[in-house]
Amino acid sequence: MGDTQNKEHPVPKPRTIFRKCSEGLVLSHNWSSFHGRSHQRRSSVPSIQVSGTVRGVPKPNVHALPTCQDHPSYRYEQYCPQCDVPACAECVSSGRHSNHDVQNISNVYEMMRDIVFKDTHELESFILPFYDTVMSDIETTHKVVASQHQERKKTIKELGNNLHKIVDDITEKYLKEENDMEADDMKNIQCLEMRFLKLRNQVRGTVEENQTLLDNKDFPKFIGQLLNYTSRNQLFRDVPERYEMVVADFNPKVLTEKDFVEMIGRLGVTQKKSINRHRLPVLRKDFDKSIRKPSSSHAHQVMGKIQTGFTRTARVACSLRGHQLYVCGDSNVIKTFSGEKFEDIKEIVTHSGNEPFDVTVTVDEHLVYTDWEDGSINIMKGEKVERLVKLVDWKPQAICCTSSCELLVAIQLADRSQSKVVRYNDSRVIQEIQYTDSRNLLYSNPAFIEENKNQDIVVSDWTKQAVVVVTKMGKFRYDYRGNPQTPRHKAFNPCGLATDSIGHILVADCDNFVIHVIDKTGQFLLFIDSCHLQYPWGLCIDRTDNLFVAECYSNDVKRIKYQK
Template sequence: MDPRTSAQDVMRCDLCDTAVVQMHCDTCLVNLCKACVGEHMISDESKKHEIVRFQLRKSTLIYPLCKFHKNERCEMYCNQCDIPICSACIASGNHSGHNILQIIKVYNARKEEIEREMKEIEQNIYPTYQNIASDVQNRISQLEKEYGDLSTAITKHGEDWHREIDKLVKNLKAEVEKMKAKHHDALKAHKDEINQLITDIYNEIQASSKLLELNDISLFLKFNTNIQEFRKLPSKVNVTLPHFTPTQYQPEQLIKLFGNLSSLSLTSEEHGYKMKTTKKSPEAGSSPPVRQLLDEPETITSTNTGYDRLYNVVCLSDEEIWTRGNDNTMKLYSINQGSLLKSIRTKSGNQPYDIAVTKSGDLVYTDYWDRTVNIVKNEKIEELIRLQNWIPYRVCSTSSGDLLVIMYSDDYKQIKVVCYSGSTGKQTIQFDDKGQPLYSSGGYITENRNLDICVSDLGAKAVVVVNQAGKLRFRYTGHTPAPKNKSFNPRGITTDSQSHILTADSYNNCVHIIDQDGQFLRYIDCGLSEPWGLCIDTNDNLFVAHTKNKTEVIIKIKYMYIK
């Protein structure tokens, strides 16, 4: 092993190649021992050698050599020509009238720019690419399940077809048996008729034979044969056999009847990812200002509604709130004015079971009895989703513009959450890793800022939180002591800019606040009575639907302040 290059050996002087390095020339980037410093200084007297201790190497700035004047260092910078220049360049007059800067200032400005860019890369760009990689991996992980669901749907549809075909074949064969029995009975009756005639003819023959053996004229004169009747042969019974005519079809016709797969679409969305940023920004992907919970939340406004029972509130803006009650009308209220702005009746006349507002500001509602999810655009109602074998229950809009729909099976034995992009279901959340149901009953649903999906499960008396991939993160079952010492009864649910999860507890007349990991933080009561629906505006003000003196009221509560 060469002691001069061994990682276990100390660094050696670049000149003598034996002594330990003690000094460094920042000008020439040469390592030196003390004995060789002098020799290096005179080796090239045209340079201004900056000799420093080895530990302080690169502490001295290395000015660039001038391209026009040999051995001159450039300590100035011509902004017009965008090049470093030396004192000789200035003296030459070639840069007369130009904006001349000290190169150290240009260096410092560029250094600050690089430091800012490096900070942005470290804090924003690099984490963003990590998040993108994680997102792609999550999508890859979802492939098996999503394509499995697709195959299962095709298999189930095929089984449905098989059942219908089997039923059809069974019915046709039963009809064949009925026809055969009718045919058989007709021919048997005809045979019995012929046999009777044969018996009559035989008896006629016997009688005639006996008469011919006698010589009694009087008997002959009285005897008449039935030969005229027998000459009239009986009608022949003809039965036309039924025949089966199978419907002719081409394979493409069968595919059209059965159903077909849409083509796989692979596209690149230029602005599909958002840059992670630590700066305050109105965009959804920005980091919110840090807010702290108030020790004493305060009620800001109170708005009476015309409902007998108020179940939902959802923010259209910081000033306008959509509501849903126990009738077939959804109402838009101005919170500041306390006035009704607009009313929309459901298309079917049924009571809506939940409402949400999309990213574009359109109202969405579920129609339990009609099995539909509908969207209101320019006050016109359009059917967005129609279910079969399932009943839509609750709905919320996600930060990506998708819809999350809670639904029941027809027999009410199953419940699941389905994520829809438009009218296309792209993810189903129903079971945990052990194959057990995640949810026991329908509740309300929302998406947290960290993309967790939060459901208030009334049957389980819990808030069930899964991640974006549908994996169970935690279940929150309330906190002890409760304000009214009653069991946790979760109703409306919402989240804020700090990823807190807020849940209305109608039994304990309060709102629970937990963090994104399910840890209890505190209660909000503010004189609440049977709180139900919840929503939060962009300033983290909480709106609660509750009953006050037998009147259905929306109250606006301030419960956080900017730190």
């Protein structure tokens, strides 16, 4: 039995749990099925009580071990994983646990404490920060959405005011036109009235004159007047032109609410882009891997060199599957190196004939590159290069593909006055990141861009001489401005970026011939400076954490064993 106690044993089932009490830690078990049915009726629950800190694993005090319910003179010093019950020496010797892998209960306690410690470390170092980031993104989303709704309300109110002004202006215009037309009509009517009033008065005067002539009894005088009489009836029979006036009806179109909505446009409904439920990766298979950090400088090993054939090698990108490496430099050719030793070379000529600025590989294994000269983002599908995006006034610089198969592109105005990061879903812009909460510019001259495992967006900026990190929602987190203890003691010149499987960020410091390794919070960890690097520029890491470093002023890409 001594050998059985000392050898390594499997961890007991997870029904064993810890609970906190005032005296210390208590290891509790589900005793309902151990040693027969007689114990199912017992109300007391045996436990191991020890004192100590969470970080330590103290030995249990033998006097604190509960007594065996079947053998009161013995204490529970053993544990049977198969039965999931504690046992005393008499229980074991009685044969109840014959051929079972009985363990020392102190070892069980230590193993369970170790499991809790490992889980707590993973929760504190990875899972909790992830949820902190999610909460930060949600808070940012809350502010952004609230702000956008306020903007829409402001626009709606402005629309209402504009519509009122338009209606008032149109009403005023119509009233003025109506007044002018009424004045013209009245003037014309008055002229017509005066003309016919004059004719009518002339007819009346003639009638009166004729009647006076007829009433005259002085025959000699009447004969003289009669002989001088001239008829004016012919003149009055010739009636001058006149006209009737009919005011046109005003029947304005009666606009319904639907007509106005169709003319103005409808309010768009908020779109919710689902982020699928997913499981966070396990950082460890055992405890050592859960807290591992990059190995120290002396452990980095150059596994090989790839000669690119460029005079100046600028950018590298790894495929997600298999052994494929995309490299570009000082020509209009992007080279693909494949095979176990990257000896197979294929050349892709850019669509415009210009030198590419940056390259990346999508989740679907499509090559994407930016063309600064003609302002385009291009994708390689099969043997054909297709233009994905054509920018106006802006120039695309750094590019990377995210875990959700979107593209993050750092772009700059042609006059270099502004820069921002744009997220594309295919060719559609779904996000723009340019300012901090206080409306300061985040970027001046973005050089490289990468997405970290926690979906932070990492950008190296040549002008700022810093690495700027924001959350997925674009909220500023921190900037990293180098470590003064570089071997060459030159100013920090951040270039290529890469992120490894545990969320560390690697930054190529071109002028200091080193690579900085920082954690996801921006804390410096170490330098990679033992691989005879010369002007490290572009970086990428494959799925097994092999690091590829493009040296700017050579034709080499070095493959470095970065992690143990």
